Amino acid sequence: MKHCKKCGFILDTRPGLKSKGGVCLACINAERKKDIDFASRQKWLTEQLESNPKNGYDCVIAVSGGKDSHMIVRRLIENHGVKNPLLVSVTDEFTHTQAGKHNIDNLVTRYDLDLITFRCKPATFKAETLKDFKKDLHPLKWIEEQIYKKPVEVAKAYGIKYVFYGENSAFEYGTSDKLDILHPDSTEETQIIFMGAIYPYSIKDSLQQAREIGFLDLNDTNEWLRQGSIEQYTQIDSIGYIIQLWTKFVKYGFQRVSDIASRQVREGTMTLKTATRLIAENDYICDPAAKADFCRFVDITEREFDKIVDKHANKKLVEKRDGFWRLKE
Numbered sequence: 001m002k003h004c005k006k007c008g009f010i011l012d013t014r015p016g017l018k019s020k021g022g023v024c025l026a027c028i029n030a031e032r033k034k035d036i037d038f039a040s041r042q043k044w045l046t047e048q049l050e051s052n053p054k055n056g057y058d059c060v061i062a063v064s065g066g067k068d069s070h071m072i073v074r075r076l077i078e079n080h081g082v083k084n085p086l087l088v089s090v091t092d093e094f095t096h097t098q099a100g101k102h103n104i105d106n107l108v109t110r111y112d113l114d115l116i117t118f119r120c121k122p123a124t125f126k127a128e129t130l131k132d133f134k135k136d137l138h139p140l141k142w143i144e145e146q147i148y149k150k151p152v153e154v155a156k157a158y159g160i161k162y163v164f165y166g167e168n169s170a171f172e173y174g175t176s177d178k179l180d181i182l183h184p185d186s187t188e189e190t191q192i193i194f195m196g197a198i199y200p201y202s203i204k205d206s207l208q209q210a211r212e213i214g215f216l217d218l219n220d221t222n223e224w225l226r227q228g229s230i231e232q233y234t235q236i237d238s239i240g241y242i243i244q245l246w247t248k249f250v251k252y253g254f255q256r257v258s259d260i261a262s263r264q265v266r267e268g269t270m271t272l273k274t275a276t277r278l279i280a281e282n283d284y285i286c287d288p289a290a291k292a293d294f295c296r297f298v299d300i301t302e303r304e305f306d307k308i309v310d311k312h313a314n315k316k317l318v319e320k321r322d323g324f325w326r327l328k329e
Contacts, residue, residue: 004019008262015252017174018175024174042080059082067215069103071210088117094241097239125142139247151163162193171196261274
């Protein structure tokens with residue numbers, strides 16, 4: 001496989017990724033951020049929020065309790081004069097972590113905010129998850145759609161104009177060269193804003209903003225040392241959820257370790273040499289606790305899980321060695 005010369009991103013299997021001269025668009029975009037006038041974007045946002053007629057709530061913020069949720073809430077309240085945001089979270093049916101429970105509670109209590117938590121119909125969630133797992137090895141496709149849609153639906157129901165999400169993932173992962181502030185689904189009545197286009201988004205920045213106001217990761221709670229991961233601070237709200245991150249490996253030859261390591265290289269917090277080593281050592285590993293929790297929820301055995309995964313394995317990229325799907329040598 002071909003890799004980005006700068007960050008190590010896989011160039012030829014990552015869906016939608018663009019590149020130029022052996023450098024991925026994500027790296028090119030990271031350089032483009034240096035020429036974006038973020039101060040003007042921040043001023044624009046303050047003016048928009050100040051001029052917007054209030055209808056009880058200033059805005060809706062989509063939250064999970066993660067580091068990005070903390071960053072968004074903090075900056076809107078402390079930097080942009082937002083006094084009464086409505087937090088909207090979509091929960092899942094996997095085993096929730098103590099860190100995840102603490103973090104969502106921390107956001108609500110620290111700033112004394114209202115929170116609407118959606119718990120989608122468990123039977124529907126289970127059926128859709130199993131269907132998408134068997135069909136496309138994309139088990140959380142349905143719930144991720146709900147995570148995006150529900151905050152927007154709440155905003156429309158309450159007549160709230162602004163809805164905030166974190167990063168513009170198309171720009172950060174190199175499938176678009178435009179760092180748009182507004183999500184394409186925005187309308188005049190409902191403006192869906194990427195906070196990662198108002199401030200220069202980075203893992204380091206979000207984590208610092210979050211830690212300073214009480215965010216905890218899995219190392220802090222010492223409850224779950226994840227395998228197949230090189231950090232303990234992203235996607236930590238529930239255990240079975242990270243199966244979605246691992247299933248990419250058998251289809252495309254990479255998963256979350258590659259994503260995080262290459263981003264840290266772009267942010268200057270990790271060398272390419274270290275990233276390459278960590279990816280080789282960890283990217284193929286499926287966390288056993290996540291696998292067990294996922295199987296419990298969808299009511300299949302781990303042997304059935306393995307059979308479904310095996311059917312979808314891209315044998316041009318991966319082969320089974322010692323019971324693990326690994327990149328072909």
